[in-house]
Structures are given as C-alpha cells and as structure tokens.
Amino acid sequence: MELTKKTIEEIDWSKEGENIKLIEAIFFISGRFLSMQELISLSSLNSLVIKDSIEKLKERYSKDDSALEIVERDDLWKVDVKPEYHSIINKLATGSAEFSKAEQETLAIIAYKQPIKQSVIIKIRGNKAYDHVHKFIQLGLLKAKREGHTNILTLSEEFYDYFNVSSSSKSPFKKEGFEKPGEN
Numbered sequence: 686m687e688l689t690k691k692t693i694e695e696i697d698w699s700k701e702g703e704n705i706k707l708i709e710a711i712f713f714i715s716g717r718f719l720s721m722q723e724l725i726s727l728s729s730l731n732s733l734v735i736k737d738s739i740e741k742l743k744e745r746y747s748k749d750d751s752a753l754e755i756v757e758r759d760d761l762w763k764v765d766v767k768p769e770y771h772s773i774i775n776k777l778a779t780g781s782a783e784f785s786k787a788e789q790e791t792l793a794i795i796a797y798k799q800p801i802k803q804s805v806i807i808k809i810r811g812n813k814a815y816d817h818v819h820k821f822i823q824l825g826l827l828k829a830k831r832e833g834h835t836n837i838l839t840l841s842e843e844f845y846d847y848f849n850v851s852s853s854s855k856s857p858f859k860k861e862g863f864e865k866p867g868e869n
Contacts, residue, residue: 752766
C-alpha cells in the first residue's frame with residue numbers, strides 16, 4: 686500500500702486528536718493546576734505537543750461555546766468552569782455532603798481574618814472548631830504554623846484553587862491594599 690500525502694495528513698490528524706483527548710482527560714481527572722513536567726509525566730508526550738494540545742483545547746472551548754476553559758497561571762494549567770458558571774459550581778461544592786454549615790462558617794471566619802490564632806477561632810466558634818480546623822488542614826485548605834501554645838492559621842494555595850478564588854492581594858476576603866501573608 687502506498688502512503689499518499691492525504692493518508693499521512695489523516696494519520697497526523699488522528700494522532701493529534703488522540704493527544705488532545707489525552708491532555709483533556711488528564712486535566713479533567715486531576716481537577717487542579719498541573720505543571721508542564723506533570724503533564725509530560727502523565728501523558729508521555731513532549732512539551733511542544735502538549736502546548737499545541739492546550740492551544741487546540743482553548744480554541745475548541747471558545748469555538749464550541751463551552752462552559753469550560755483552560756486556565757493558565759504561572760506556567761500551570763487546568764480545565765475549569767468559566768466564571769459565569771461559578772455560582773452553580775459553588776452551590777454544588779458547598780453542599781451539605783462536603784462541609785457542614787458550621788464548618789463553612791469556621792472556614793469563612795479564617796478566610797476573612799487570616800492570619801488568625803487558632804485559639805481565637807475556638808473562642809469565636811467553640812470547641813467543635815478544633816475538628817473543623819483539623820479537617821481543613823488535612824484537606825490542604827489551611828496552613829498552621831505553631832506559635833506558643835496555639836497555631837497561626839492561614840489559607841493555602843489549595844484553598845484558592847479549590848474555591849476558584851483569586852489569591853491576589855485584592856482577594857475578596859481582604860480590604861483593598863492589604864496583602865495575603867507571605868506576599869511581600
């Protein structure tokens with residue numbers, strides 16, 4: 686069988702299509718930002734093919750009027766829901782199966798007041814807040830730094846990724862002009 690130029694183009698397109706699907710599947714199942722090194726490791730593709738696949742996905746999501754988009758931050762990428770759909774996603778993400786109302790309230794206070802002493806949270810929320818803080822630390826949403834007999838609690842980068850919130854100094858949890866701890 687003779688390979689014609691058309692046959693070679695069809696093979697190339699088929700392979701390109703499979704690469705795009707592979708990258709899309711990796712993004713979908715990870716649900717978080719991935720580095721180029723992680724994408725290479727998970728896909729066994731080279732960085733040029735991965736970048737091309739990411740660009741093709743961006744085009745597809747914009748052309749197909751999709752609810753999805755590729756988000757890029759500091760040479761990290763993930764598939765996410767476009768901002769206009771965040772309200773429905775947040776309703777689903779904060780449902781009773783995930784966090785109780787009491788846990789949500791504890792996390793909201795920490796997010797607004799951070800950095801905050803754990804002892805202050807306990808005074809505000811009661812002894813059950815120990816369990817809430819422990820759960821959030823285990824989930825990677827909070828960071829705790831020992832200071833004397835208590836911990837200083839701050840939000841982790843995973844918190845911002847998890848709730849699709851910007852971690853910039855203009856975070857909705859702080860008044861304009863204040864900085865998140867560690868961003869000096």
